[in-house]
Amino acid sequence: MIIGVPKEIKNNENRVALTPAGAAEFRKNGHKVYVQATAGQGSGFEDSEYEAVGATILGTIEEVYAIAEMIVKVKEPIASEYGLIKENQLLFTYFHFASSEELTHAMLKSNSVCLAYETVEKVDRSLPLLVPMSEVAGRMAIQEGAKYLEKPMGGRGILLGGVAGVKPANVLVLGGGIVGAQSAKMAAGLGANVTIVDINLNRLRYLEDILPANVDTVMSNEYNIRDLVKSADLIVGAVLIPGAKAPHLVTRDMLKLMKKGTVLVDVAVDQGGCIETCKPTTHEDPIYEIDGIVHYCVANMPGAVPYTSTLALTNATLPYAIQLANKGWQKACTLNEDLKKGLNVVNGKVVYKAVADAFGLKFTSVEEVLEEELVG
Template identity: 80%
Template sequence: MIIGVPKEIKNNENRVALTPAGVTEFRKHGHIVYVQTEAGKSSGFSDEQYTQAGATILSTIEEVYGIAEMIIKVKEPIESEYALIKDDQLLFTYFHFASSEPLTHAMIDRRAVCLAYETVEKTDRSLPLLVPMSEVAGRMAVQEGAKYLEKPMGGFGILLGGVAGVKPANVLVLGGGIVGTQSAKMAAGLGANVTIVDISLARLRYLEDIMPANVDTVMSNEYNIRELVKSANLIIGGVLIPGAKAPSLITRDMLKLMKPGTVMVDVAIDQGGCFETSKATTHENPIYEVDGVVHYCVANMPGAVPYTSTLALTNATLPYALQLANLGWKDACSKNEELRKGLNVVNGKVVFKGVSDAWNLPYTDVKELF
């Protein structure tokens, strides 16, 4: 198969979808790999390293899309890429269709085969291609939250861990999944008082067992959240419904209950956000303020630490990408249910229920494709 790796062009997206080590693996299996020039530069990989691994370097993104049977990316195609996508071309990347109606319609119109990292799912319901970036984003959420809590950045002016004789900050984490767990561990490690809320009592029991003494667990419901936001200095949103729009757990009216200078970090922004007042921001302009509350809603947080993120992501995606290249997407998805669950839009049809529900589009059962 002919594999194409374009340079990411989303605002301040510095990751790359394939490392030179990944190129070597594709070449060992007899595949041809084309990489756009400087695609890996921001992640620490030179064109020379890709060439030595067996890739061919192409000058433009148009050339990469034009020649490839499978495009491997990190983030969803943006508008300037739509016209480059060919009928039946396989795109393997993060899509997050439920947060973007224009992207959904564009991929339907291009009749592409869209296999989304975020909905590839194991039998235990874990999301193997979302986990590594959720780990990065969860840890980053605390770093960024701590930074924007500083007074010159618009925050309340509180140190997460406090000092002797001064109480630490209160951190509220919405969701006890990968993002929430990593956020809580980081915040607790810095000395903050942390509260995690989740709707699963079993998950809360598990977190209660593994977390340090400065982490409390509380059942997630509207009443409890309204009470907790009153004393929170930093709120981290990490709720997820795979492939579907995130629920709004923090409503607009709750902002009036918060202290001025409270910081909210919405890690769920890729799936529409879990705060009613969330709107996607970029690393270039990461924050905005509503009712005195600072919102950080960067949609590609791990792009700020591309070396770590690229290695973490490609460690997870490469085995799946090799299956797709070795067998072709139809055979690979037919034989591997994990990959089959990653199919979202195929040749003009929406085959993932969460996407059809999000935009009220006709749904086709993925089994009809095989």
């Protein structure tokens, strides 16, 4: 198979979808790899490193899309890429379709095959290709939140861990999944008073056991959240419903209950956000204020630490990408249930129900589409 690795062009996105080590694995399996010039530079990988393992460097993104049968990316295509995508071309990347109707319709129109990292799912319901970036984003949420709590950055002027004789900050984490657990761990490690909420009592019991003593667990409901936001200095949105839009746990009217200079970090922004006043921002312009409340809503947080993020991501994605290349997406998705659940859009059809429901589109079962493909 011919593999294409374009350079990421989303604002301040420095990650790359394939390392030289990954390119070497593809070559070892008999595949051709084409990498756009300087695609790996932001993550610390030079073109010469890709060439040394047998990859070919192409000068433009247009050349990469034109030659590739499978495009391996990090972030979803943006508008300038829509016209480059070919019919039947396989795209393997993060899509987060439920947060963008424009992207969904563009991919339907392209008649491409869109396999989303974020919905590849194991039998135990874990999301193996979302976990590494969730770990990075969860830890970064505290790092960035602590920075924007500083007075010159618009925050309350609070040191997260406090000092002797001065109370530490109060951190509220909404959601007890990977992002939430990592956020709570980081905040607790810095000495903050942390409260983590979730709707799953079994998950709360687990978190109670593994997290430090300065982390409290609370059942998530509107009454409790309304009470907790009053004393919170930093609130982290860490809610995920796989493939679907995140619910609003913090509503517009709750901002009036918060102290001026409170910082909100919505890690769920790429799934629509779990804070109603959230809108996607970039590393170039990461924050805005509403009613004196600082909102940090960068949609590609791990892009700020590309070396760590790229290695963590490709460690997880490469085995799946190799399967797709070796067997073709039809056979690979038939044989591997994890990959099958990653299919979201196939040749003009929505095959992931949460995406169809988000925009009132017709849903076609993935089994039906795979049967047609294999027979055809």
